[in-house]
Amino acid sequence: MGGSCNERNFNDIRRGPWTLEEDNLLIHYITCHGEGRWNSLAKSSGLKRTGKSCRLRWLNYLKPDIKRGNLTPQEQFLILELHSKWGNRWSKIACHLPGRTDNEIKNYWRTRVQKQARHLKIDANSKRFVETLRRFWMPRLLEKVKQNSSLSSSSPSSSTYSTSTSETNQNNLSFLQVEQTLMPLPSSSSSSPQPSEIENPNSSSSILSSDSISKLSESSNIYINPNRDIACYNSSLQNNDCYHVDNHNFDMGFNHLDMQAIGTSDMLASEVQVAEGDWMNDADLANTFWNIDELWHFSK
DNA sequence: AAAGGATGCAACCGCACCCAT
């Protein structure tokens, strides 16, 4: 046993952070030979890494079309929407966000979205939280998308982060497809979305139909122009909501006026089925979100 | 300024699936 070839090989395997030399070696090898067959690639390239490690490093970090930087409001909206539809199917969700990896989306969900859930003391997988996102967070994201759309069209030179037109159109297409698609909810009896339930297109429990989204857009003066490049975020804007969008992290928050508008609107009232006696009221939720945002801004 | 805690992200691990043999 001790000192066997296998054991020595195991000990030779490097783990942990990749060095620049390793990255260069992997990039060079894949440039010459292409990706795939990761185990043999790992051996042939001279890297003392497992095939899995090489694959992960390439797909999550080194691949040329990986988009760096923080998620845009549009991308965040897509993530929230698709997660409510598919659950923790990160790779499937990543397919709709060009340049973003499943790992990145998963991290976003765990660090940002679940953080909000913790603040609200709501299970992030619960229907209640999904509804909270839909009522308070997603409309806000839509608004941000619209604002950025205006910004990018009016002052494109202010952008330091932009995507190619084709990529942006692809992103917009995906975004609009989601926007135009019914979004079934997980079964109310389950605290965690089950794929068989949430992927059922015939589900009758949708709380936010395309119609309601259009109502939402109308009520928020939101118009999504599919031909407009809206991937443009480095412009800081300060408005009455004490909000800013830049290429740093973007969290949601709501001021009291927003909450009045959202909380008293009946646009979703007929569609959102709220478990009686089991909810914070809208004002509480609103204040909680608002406070989170406040904390966020002041902590910067 | 320093120490401890919190956060975000890259990387690892285990499992499941697919496919060739």
Add this chain to the structure above:
DNA sequence: TATGGGTGCGGTTGCATCCTT
């Protein structure tokens, strides 16, 4: 059909950085 290698996915961990006190 059984088996083993290759691959992909989701959950988890470790660590660097940031923040708070």
